[in-house]
Amino acid sequence: MELINIIEENVANTGIIYVVFATPLNKAENKYKKITIKPISSEDKIVYQLEKFTDKQAFHENIASDAITERIMDLANLYKNANIFTVDADYQLLVSKKGNMRIVKLAPTKAMSVGSHNKAKNYIIPENTPCDFLIELGVMNKDGKVLAKKYDKFKQINRFLEIVDDAVGKIDLKNDYKIIDFGCGKAYLTFALYHYFYKIKKLNVQIVGLDLKTEVIEFCNDVAKKLNYSQLRFENGDIKDYNTNLDIDMVVTLHACDNATDAALVKAVKWNTNIILSVPCCQHEFFNKIENDNLEPMLKHGLIKERLSSLVTDSLRSLFLETKGYKVQLVEFVDMEHTPKNILIRAVKSNIREESIKEYKDFKKFWKLDDIFIEKYFNKCE
Numbered sequence: 001m002e003l004i005n006i007i008e009e010n011v012a013n014t015g016i017i018y019v020v021f022a023t024p025l026n027k028a029e030n031k032y033k034k035i036t037i038k039p040i041s042s043e044d045k046i047v048y049q050l051e052k053f054t055d056k057q058a059f060h061e062n063i064a065s066d067a068i069t070e071r072i073m074d075l076a077n078l079y080k081n082a083n084i085f086t087v088d089a090d091y092q093l094l095v096s097k098k099g100n101m102r103i104v105k106l107a108p109t110k111a112m113s114v115g116s117h118n119k120a121k122n123y124i125i126p127e128n129t130p131c132d133f134l135i136e137l138g139v140m141n142k143d144g145k146v147l148a149k150k151y152d153k154f155k156q157i158n159r160f161l162e163i164v165d166d167a168v169g170k171i172d173l174k175n176d177y178k179i180i181d182f183g184c185g186k187a188y189l190t191f192a193l194y195h196y197f198y199k200i201k202k203l204n205v206q207i208v209g210l211d212l213k214t215e216v217i218e219f220c221n222d223v224a225k226k227l228n229y230s231q232l233r234f235e236n237g238d239i240k241d242y243n244t245n246l247d248i249d250m251v252v253t254l255h256a257c258d259n260a261t262d263a264a265l266v267k268a269v270k271w272n273t274n275i276i277l278s279v280p281c282c283q284h285e286f287f288n289k290i291e292n293d294n295l296e297p298m299l300k301h302g303l304i305k306e307r308l309s310s311l312v313t314d315s316l317r318s319l320f321l322e323t324k325g326y327k328v329q330l331v332e333f334v335d336m337e338h339t340p341k342n343i344l345i346r347a348v349k350s351n352i353r354e355e356s357i358k359e360y361k362d363f364k365k366f367w368k369l370d371d372i373f374i375e376k377y378f379n380k381c382e
């Protein structure tokens with residue numbers, strides 16, 4: 001895996017999302033301690049914006065796409081660390097003191113910036129091609145044109161399918177794959193899952209969407225019937241009380257409120273579900289529980305405490321899943337400019353990472369967290 005190939009291929013496919021160079025190899029000669037690069041659209045073309053940071057200032061420079069590869073290659077020789085985030089993978093560049101470069105390839109974690117450029121040609125559900133459920137849910141018109149006010153939803157659906165594709169794309173899936181979408185709401189993403197597995201993957205998938213709202217469930221069942229989506233059904237109920245005889249392969253829970261996400265995660269663990277995809281919504285529980293004397297300068301501000309408690313919740317949930325034998329990754333769901341609720345937990349059944357058990361305990365102790373819902377609910381469900 002040569003750096004030049006990675007850059008050339010991603011520039012050609014407009015797959016570069018963000019690049020960061022940090023720690024200059026020669027601090028005396030290089031006044032920029034950090035340089036970031038992102039694609040932006042300018043007069044209908046993609047250009048790459050460099051932001052170059054000195055100790056006190058940031059300078060901007062735009063580079064045409066036919067010159068960016070050379071520039072990135074030059075910068076790679078000047079910095080000790082670099083991270084290249086692309087649509088298909090994240091790359092970590094590590095340069096040793098002797099100047100040897102090592103490239104580590106990781107799963108992709110960043111979403112393409114919505115404003116930066118148009119990736120329509122690569123969407124799993126393309127634009128300008130009529131798609132029955134998107135028409136029925138009012139995202140597209142009958143000619144396949146995406147309605148302007150639904151464009152963000154269209155991108156979110158495609159981003160979600162990219163994440164699903166990344167999680168299952170290389171697995172040999174069984175024909176009767178079974179999925180539950182907890183807190184499905186109006187079910188844009190549940191219908192998208194059906195479209196992906198049934199129509200694209202050609203699997204005899206079975207999908208259940210669950211929600212508290214009766215009228216939403218009626219609406220979704222009507223749409224599924226109208227579209228003849230015979231293996232997709234919606235049920236009315238609370239995640240906490242839900243049980244099934246189905247052998248569930250994937251649990252999805254996107255933006256289910258507060259502890260409903262914990263309940264969904266616990267159900268997934270108890271069912272030994274292979275894949276869990278979860279974007280938390282409001283995380284109220286820890287707001288009133290986290291304490292740490294050393295972090296009081298942060299915690300005394302309600303705004304900061306709220307954000308911090310959300311991050312602590314996501315981190316603790318991830319560790320919880322690791323202690324139950326999942327390999328966990330946090331990825332950006334949609335661009336931060338659209339919603340701060342954009343961290344998606346992607347957990348895949350694996351082996352228990354032994355250190356996670358101690359890390360989980362230490363992390364709880366650090367935040368003085370005791371008596372927390374996810375544990376109580378887990379024990380109750382046993």
Ligand SMILES: C[S@@+](CC[C@H](N)C(=O)[O-])C[C@H]1O[C@@H](n2cnc3c(N)ncnc32)[C@H](O)[C@@H]1O
Nearest residue numbers: 183184185211212237238239254255256257260
């Ligand atoms: C913000 S919506 C998200 C809808 C959809 N998952 C999405 O991301 O587009 C959250 C949904 O979760 C449902 N919900 C919240 N708590 C729930 C619970 N305990 N059991 C079932 N559904 C729940 C709500 O009724 C609501 O429709």
